[in-house]
Amino acid sequence: MNTFLEFINENLQLLYILILAIFIGFELIKNVPTVLHTPLMSGANALSGVVIVGAILVMLQSNPNDYLALSLGFIAVVLGIINVVGGFAVTDRMLQMFKKKK
Amino acid sequence: MSITLSIIYLIATVTFVVGLKMLGHPETAKKGNLISALGMGLAIVGTIFLAEKEVPLIIYILIGLALAVGGIIGWIIAIKVEMTKMPELVSLFNGFGGASALLIGLVEFNKNIGVPIADKASASIITTIIAAIIIGSITFTGSLVAWAKLNGSLKDIRFPKYNLINNILFIGLVAFGTYIVLMNTDSAILMYSLLAASLVYGFLFVVPIGGADMPVVISLLNSLTGIAAAITGILYDNMVMLVGGILVGSAGLILTFAMCKAMNRSLASVIFGAFGAGSNAAEGSGGTIGGTVKKTTASDSAVLLNYSSKVVIVPGYGLAVAQAQHVIHELEELLTSRGVDVKYAIHPVAGRMPGHMNVLLAESNVDYGKLIEMDDINPQFPNTDVVLVVGANDVVNPAAHNDPSSPIYGMPILDVENAKHIIVNKRSMKPGYAGIENELFYNQKTNMLFGDAKQALTDLVAELKNM
Numbered sequence: 001m002n003t004f005l006e007f008i009n010e011n012l013q014l015l016y017i018l019i020l021a022i023f024i025g026f027e028l029i030k031n032v033p034t035v036l037h038t039p040l041m042s043g044a045n046a047l048s049g050v051v052i053v054g055a056i057l058v059m060l061q062s063n064p065n066d067y068l069a070l071s072l073g074f075i076a077v078v079l080g081i082i083n084v085v086g087g088f089a090v091t092d093r094m095l096q097m098f099k100k101k102k
Numbered sequence: 103m104s105i106t107l108s109i110i111y112l113i114a115t116v117t118f119v120v121g122l123k124m125l126g127h128p129e130t131a132k133k134g135n136l137i138s139a140l141g142m143g144l145a146i147v148g149t150i151f152l153a154e155k156e157v158p159l160i161i162y163i164l165i166g167l168a169l170a171v172g173g174i175i176g177w178i179i180a181i182k183v184e185m186t187k188m189p190e191l192v193s194l195f196n197g198f199g200g201a202s203a204l205l206i207g208l209v210e211f212n213k214n215i216g217v218p219i220a221d222k223a224s225a226s227i228i229t230t231i232i233a234a235i236i237i238g239s240i241t242f243t244g245s246l247v248a249w250a251k252l253n254g255s256l257k258d259i260r261f262p263k264y265n266l267i268n269n270i271l272f273i274g275l276v277a278f279g280t281y282i283v284l285m286n287t288d289s290a291i292l293m294y295s296l297l298a299a300s301l302v303y304g305f306l307f308v309v310p311i312g313g314a315d316m317p318v319v320i321s322l323l324n325s326l327t328g329i330a331a332a333i334t335g336i337l338y339d340n341m342v343m344l345v346g347g348i349l350v351g352s353a354g355l356i357l358t359f360a361m362c363k364a365m366n367r368s369l370a371s372v373i374f375g376a377f378g379a380g381s382n383a384a385e386g387s388g389g390t391i392g393g394t395v396k397k398t399t400a401s402d403s404a405v406l407l408n409y410s411s412k413v414v415i416v417p418g419y420g421l422a423v424a425q426a427q428h429v430i431h432e433l434e435e436l437l438t439s440r441g442v443d444v445k446y447a448i449h450p451v452a453g454r455m456p457g458h459m460n461v462l463l464a465e466s467n468v469d470y471g472k473l474i475e476m477d478d479i480n481p482q483f484p485n486t487d488v489v490l491v492v493g494a495n496d497v498v499n500p501a502a503h504n505d506p507s508s509p510i511y512g513m514p515i516l517d518v519e520n521a522k523h524i525i526v527n528k529r530s531m532k533p534g535y536a537g538i539e540n541e542l543f544y545n546q547k548t549n550m551l552f553g554d555a556k557q558a559l560t561d562l563v564a565e566l567k568n569m
Contacts, residue, residue, distance in 0.1 A: 007226040014336055014344065021345045024119060025352025032126040034450055034475055037357060037457030042192050043125045043135050044353050045324055047118055048199045050142065050346035051331040054206045056149045057338055059165050062209075064158045069209045076205035077168035078175075079198040084146075086176030087195050088139040090183060095132040097185075097464040 039094045046087025052080030110148035111342040117141025118346050122353065128470070145342050185465045186422040189455035190252040193320055196327050197245030203330035204238025207231050208297070210337060215288045225283055230337045232279045235293070236300045237330040243304030245323050251308070252316065252454055260310045268310075271303050311372070317455045318361045318372050325354025357456055364450035364476075366512040395531070398549035400558065403490075403525050404565035406549075410487030410523075412443045414479065416516055419453050420493015420528065422462055424555035430492060431466040433563050440566075446472055447479040447489075447516050449497035476516060483520040491518060491526045493555050499540045508538060524548040527558050 008015065032040055055076035062069040117137050124134025150165060176195075183191050210231045214223045223231075250256035261267065278296055311319050328350025335343025362369050407413060415434065421427060434444045446468065452459045460473055474482075483489065491498055494516075501508040502515045518524055524547050531543065542548060551558055 006224075007229065010224070010226050011336065014339075017341065017344060018332070018348060021348035022352045025122075025349045026356055028119070028122045028126060028349070029353040029356045033128070034448065034457050035128065035460040035470055035473065036126060036131060037360075037450075038188060038192075038455055038461045039131060039135070039457070040125050040353070041321060041324055041357060041456065042188070042195075043138065044122070044328070044350045045192050045196050045199070046135075047122070047138060047142070047346050048196070048324070048327040048331050048350040049202075050118075050145065050343050051199055051202045051206070051327075051334055053145055053149050053340060053343050054331075054334040054338055055202050056146065056165060057340075058206055058209045059161055059168075060150075060153045060157050062161065064160055069212065070161070070164065072205045072209050074164055074168050076202040076209075077165060078172035079205075080202040081146075081169050081172035082176035082179070083195045083199040083202070084142055084176070085173045086180045086191075088135060088142070089177055089180035090188075090191060091135045092132065092139075093180065094185070094188070094461055094464075095135060097461070098128060098131070098470065 035098070039091050039098075042087055042094065043091040046084055046091060049080055049084035049087055052077060052084055055080045104152050104154065107148050107152040110144055110152070111340070114141040114145035114148075114342045115345045117144075118342075118349055122349055184425075185427075185462055186425065187253070188461060189316070189320055189453070189458060190249050192455065193245045193249040193252060193323065196320075196324050197242050197249065199327040200238045200241030200245060200323075200330055202238070203234050203327070203334050204242055204297070204300075206334050206337070207234035207238060208293075211235070211288075211293050212290070215290055217288070222286065222288070225286065227337065228283050228286065230333050232282055232296070234330055234333045234337065235297055236275060236279055237326055237333065239297055239300035240304035240307065241323050241326045241330060243301045244308040244319075244326075245304075247305055247308040248316070248319055248323060256309070261306075264306065264310050268303070268306050271299070271306065275299055275303055307373075315365075315367075315372050317451050317453075317458075318358055318365070318367075318369075320455050321354055321357040321361055322369075322373075325351050325358060328352075328354055361451060361456055364514060365510075366514060393544035395543055396549050398525065398551050400551065400561035401565045403549065403551055404562055404569065406488055406523060406525065407437060407442070407490070407562070408440060408566060408569055410442055412445075412482075412486050413437060413488045413490060414445050414447050414474075414483065414486050414518075414521065416447045416449075416489060416491045416494050416498060416518060417452065417459050417463065418449075418492065418494025418497065419458075420495075421555050422453060422458070422493070424493065424557075426492065426555040426559050427462045427466040427468075429556055429559040429563060431463070431468050433559055433566070434468065434472070436563060436566050444472065445474050445479065445482075447476070447518075448473050449476055449494070449516055452494060452497055476514060480517050483517050486521040488523045488525060489518040489521040491524065492559070493527065495528070495540055496538070498542055499538070500542055501538065501540070510538065518542070519545055519547070522547070525551055527551045527553065527555055529554060 059073035121134040121138030124130035328347045332344050332347025437444050448459050498516050498518045502510045502513045
C-alpha cells in the first residue's frame, strides 16, 4: 500500500496528464465515420511508434562498451522507425485514394 | 533536458493531438497524418541532437545506421503492400512497436542489476519497467500471431481448456510482476522468466481468437502498443511519449469498443474467449441446416440485375481475397449507366479490420457517397430489387436474428433477406470465417453464383455488356 501511495505521490503530475490525455483521446476519436477507421488505426499505429524516442534515449545513455544495451537499443530503434515510417507512409497512401475521386 | 528540447516535445505533442483530430474527417485526414508525421520527425531529430551529455561519435553513427536501415525497410513495405493486406501490415508494424517497448524495458532493468541498494531504482520505476516488459511482450507476440493468422500461415489453435489456462497465466503474470517489484529484486533470471511468460501469453492470447473477432483483436493490440509507449514515457519522464502513447491507447480502445458494439459482444467475451466455446457447439448443430441450394449462372444474374431499379452490393472479405474490387466498380458503373440505382452496404466489421472495405473500394475509385453504413441501408432492403453479396458471409447470416444457439446471435447484420432477390457469390458452400452455416443460402429468394469473385464478376460484366 505504501509503495502504491509513494508511486502516486512521485508521479502526481504525470497522472494528471495521463488522465487528461485519455479523455482527449476518447473525444478525438468518438465520432469518426466508419470510412476512416482503417486509416485512423494505421495512423494511430504510426503514432505509437513514438516509443522510438525512448529507444534513442537508451542508445544515447549507453556506455559504448555495453554491447548488450547497445544492441538491444539498436534493434529497438530499427523496429521503432519501421513502425513510424511505415505507418505514416501507408496511411498517406491510403488517404491518397480517398482523395483522388473528388 | 534542454529547454529547446522541451519546447520541441511540446510542439510534437500538439501535432499529435491536432493530427489525430484531423484524421477523423475525410477532407482533412491526409493533412492531419502529415502534421503528425512532421511532429514525430521533429521529436526524433530533437532527441538525437539535443542530448544533455556528451555522446561518443560511435553511438551517433549506430543510431543513424539504425534509423536508415529501419526507415528504408518501413518505407519499402509501405509502398509495396497491397491494400487487401492492410490488416496484416498494421498488425506487423504494431508488433514492432511493442517489441521496441519491451527492449527498452529490458535495457532499463539490466541497468539496475548489481547496483548497490542505496542507488537502486525506486519501486515506481521498477513497476514501469516491468509493465513495459509485460505489455510490450504481449503486443509483440500477439501481433505477430495476428499477422500470421491473417495471412493464412497460422490456423486457429485451440488447446483443451485454453480459456482457463490463459486466464490463470494472465493472473500469474500480474502476480509475478508484482512479486518482482515488491521484492525489489534485480535477478536477471526472474526478469527473463517474466519476459518468456509474457511472450507465451501474447501467443496463447491471440491464437485461439478466430472468426469475426479479428478486427477487435487488431484494434485492441493497437491500443496496447500505445499504452506500452506511454509507460516507457513515464520511465523517461518524457511527455511526448506519454501523451502520444495514451492518445493511441484511448483511441484504440474506442475503436475496440465500437467493433464490439458492431458485433454485439462484450470486450471481456472477446478477450476471455467465449467465442471459441460457442462456435464449437455451433459446428455440431451447423450441419443440420437442410434444404436445397439454387444455383444460378452469370447470364441469368445479369438479366436479373439489368432489369432492376435498385441494387445493393454487399462486399465482404472474399472480394478482397479475389482482388475483385476493380471489377465490382466496373459492374457498378455499368449498371448505373443503364439507370439502375446501385449502392454498397458496408457492415462495420466487413473485412478483417474496421473500415477495410472502404479502403479497398476507395482504391478502385468508388465514390464514397455510394458506401452506405449498416444502420442507414437496413431500412432500404425491402425496396431493393436485388442484393448482390460478394464474398461476405457472417455479416449477412440471419442466424444472428433467429438462432439463439448461434455464436453470432445478437450481432447486428445487414438484413439482406428482406430484399426481393438475393444473389450470393461464393467460391463454395464452405462456412465463413466464423465457421458457421448460413441459412441465407437456402432461402427461397437466394440464387447462388458459385466461383471466384473476380472471375464471376468479370463474367457478369461481359454478359451485361452483351445486353
